[in-house]
Amino acid sequence: MIEPKRVLRALAEHWSLLEPLCEHFDQGTLSLIELRKQLALQLGDGSPTDVTALLDQWIRLDILVPVAKSPNRFELNAQIHDFLAYLRREHRLGLCLEIEAYLRHLERLAGHILDAFEVRDAHDLARQLRLLDMRVRDVLKKLANDEQALVAVAERAKTSERQIPLRQRYAEVLATWDEYVEPMIQLVAADGAFEQGVHRVEQVLLQLLGEQQRLGQLVDDDLLLRTHARILEMQGTAQLTLRRARELLLPLREEARRHNAVTRGAAMALAAIRRKGLDAVPQAALPLFSRPQSNFLGSASQVEAYVYALARFEAKPSRFPKASGKRSNEPGRAPRSAREMLERCEQALPLPDLMLWLLQQEPDGATDELLYWFSRLSRDSRFRRERLQRRDYLTREHQLSLSSYALAGQP
Template sequence: MLSAKKILKCLDDDWPVLEALANRSQLYSFSFQDVQALFTRYFPQLSSEQVFREAQKLLAQDILIPQAKSSQLELNRSVLEFIQFLTQEHNLGTVGDIQSRIDELDRLRARLDGAVRQKDVHEMRRFVRLMDERVREVVKHFRKNESAILHLVDKAKADDSNMSLARRYAAVMEAFDEYIEPVLQMIDINGPFQHSIETLEHCLSDLVQFIEDTGFMSGDKEPLVQLRTRLLDMNQIGRESLTRSTDVLMPLREELRKNTLISRNASLVLATLRKQGFEPIMEQLAAKFSSDHQKFSLGSANQITSYMAELVDYQDDNYQLPDAVDSQPGANIRVPDLQDVLKSARTQKSNTDLSKWLAHSYPQLPVDELLFLYQELSRAPALKLEHQDDVSEMEVNGFRLRLHPFVTRHSDRT
């Protein structure tokens, strides 16, 4: 069994070693010799016998435990989580962790209502205490996930490897898709999170009002007020944490989007060069000083003299690579300017589905660019859009999209 005093003392005495082992434990195991090497690195004043005793002490106190059927070691899970909490380097949780606590709050609220009707004081206090613990856990998850996202962003920016930008930002984009987007849907004004918070707040307010009117359980009024305040703070903390996380992730997402667009256009140019070659593309722009027949014939003295005289006054023009060689439309990907799209969208009539209008107006646009414009326009206050409850399905460039459409309000016809 772990001894709290001994663990705290080891953390204080051997913190550099344990911190290094915690970082390594996320991906790899380690051997007893690796632990000794870390003691030698961080505590060079220790002798070899002292290094062995220090490493053996971690084993004896169950801070280091052997893996099953292996000579490799790992940190005790409780110690690892405590070190990660102290260093704020948490693994990103899932939206299910938060949603399960909200579902538990709904269940406890129903039990609290039953205890109030039966005037069971003991059960009422127990359910209030359990709800207070669940609220604290939700706040902890919000803050932990925000810290994990900041750590992912810093790690992606500091990565100086030669990997592509998409691979460097893979974990960051996964955090946006697997955490930010689901939580945004969950805490939406019509989402289950907001509904549960409002229902629980009304329940606590009614109970506080009942205590004030009747004087029943007057000594338990303060915990109820504190729980209601903490519940409202949880809602605000979650929204602020999500806003900060989104503000950190969006620049990297935009950088990756632009890099992807550049890569696509570069791939199209290279594909054209491979198919047609470099000379057929450049021969339209190359300066011609002689005909094809003259290239393979000897000139006379007069021709050479005349040719050299013309070179004296020759001025070279600035030739540029063509924007598009292929005459077929859509050979090059051109993303419209966001402000131009916004101006066009403002001229649309009421009841216009924003997603269908974008797909009809820009049929050659890639799906990710179309969704980017859809996301930006849906937030534009100038359009005055309202979010529909019905799900709309549409197919764009081979992709099937399911969206809650944004539609212009009836009173905002232009």
């Protein structure tokens, strides 16, 4: 086993030599001759013996590893490469499938947590909760890395040479959008796998908290609450990362697509004009090549008529309704108070479907008002709720699709 201190000491001592080599290793492997040449250039006065001793030390410490089936070619150890990339603040964009794999693992861990709680195994329960917390931190770290990598993609597209065609300059942007952002949009959507998986894991933790209060503690509640808070942080971070990606890459993507369409259309129009003259251009496109008449000053007779009409302009008097006039619409009834709605709901308990009951109580109610009372009543602590299957509800103005609740009184 290689002693970590020796590896860290070698990295610190030879950082000035390793950092330039990282750029070469980012592009591929290096042969032994190429390595010796690069090190000889950097060492300057170093002898071939010094170069050989340095390479031998790096190989013994596993900083350099031979490429499979090519013993004369070397590459940086993958872990060392990642560590150096972190020190150099380099970020490589991962795959959306990695987040999906993490999510499936979180769901499996949630199942193991439930199994451990059912058999009252406190040790296994604490271990599974720690694993869940560590996996969530891995997801947070990956999302932070992906966000920085997206920033780097946008910066490279904006700062590349202007002589390069736009399609080539933005090729990485277009590929990143298709391979990362689009799948992330589907994954983090309201009905996507990410939201559903997070909801299932969150429900397991909340159920565990409730069962511990009823049956007694197996693990500290702080561990459950901390893991639950980290789950919510992961959910918010994923949405923020996606929003950041869209803000960075969507304008560049649209610019590339729009520029391509305009360039292609202009080239076709110019080719037609060169072959057949201006008559070959469709009449609908002619305003693009001419200035509208409205931008020019009119003739002398038009100006004279305009001034004549302006001098004799008379404003029409405004007509206001009479004070004694009666309104055609009757005043609406006063809005119901929260106390009144809570009392009516308590009297109607048990409610098999809260949203259906609200529609029966307020058949002509506005959609936003119905949704307000649905949220207000379903979250009240005096009711015990149970989520129902998603279904459609018809209000006076809209068709709603939501998962309602069955309400019952607290025992």
